[in-house]
Amino acid sequence: MKSVVWGMRHWLKTNQGIGVALCLLSGSLLLYLYLAPWASREMRDGFTLGFFPILGTTAMLACALVIVVDVYRNDVEGGVELGRPSDILIVVAFLAACYVFFLASLEIGFLLAAPVFLFASMQWLGLRPWPLAAGVAVAMSILIYAGFTALGIQLPSGPLPF
Template identity: 35%
Template sequence: MTRPHQEGQAVSSLASNRAFAICLAVILAVLLVYLLASPETFRELRDGFYLGIIPVLTVGGMLVCAISMVFDGKRREPFHSSDEYRLTLPIVGLAIGALLSIYVFYRAILLIGFPLASLLYLAGLMFALGIRAPTVIAIASAVMTALVYAAFSLLGFALPVWPF
């Protein structure tokens, strides 16, 4: 039986962030090799994009994050604590609230268009996360909305700009 991690206590290397990151990186590397070896990944669609571009970019990004976790300053700390597994009403409420907020964001995109809905949604999220400086909220919301819109436009996806 193992005891919960306490400050200053040595942690087994199998229960550390580094061990988790290495396992995750190996799994993602295998998945990336599989995707790159599959001919379906590079099948061109009628709009000129490749079928597997999104999965390859996603797995590649996750692999970069997993590798960075290997060298993280907190790599020797445990990746969980006994308190994290306690399911409480506030945690359930937070999860349900997050899902509902995504639905509201989706409906807002259809109602008022992506740019305005995204600005309002991001501003609301930042405020909910404790950022109170209006200038920071306005600039960050505008920059992130512009970056997401530009990325989707470059990939050939049309986001609704206006509700009509």
């Protein structure tokens, strides 16, 4: 039983396993496009509105199918081999941090948001000692802001008077 589970988990990491997942993804996209009402609308040169998107999706599906069956199907890609499920959480955390920084800079201005973002992420990635990280975060934010301003590009300034 244990070995079956291990086998399943290993298979999911092979090119074949991921290929099957990609087939499902692109297949559902294809189905969605095929059923979308706009896709069948005909343009004046005879092509339907959905022709080229469907072409792209079909190509994706075809490639995914080849990945499932070709000679490399049992290989496990290095990046996948090393991957852990929690990687996804970390990546999402990074992306969310970036987006929060962006929204914050629109609200409270770049000069307040950027040092916080830089300092927090430098700490998270393990930059020590912290006073150095704080100094770099503040200095870099001011430098970037000043540089952009000098070039005539206004970064979001928020409530600060400058």
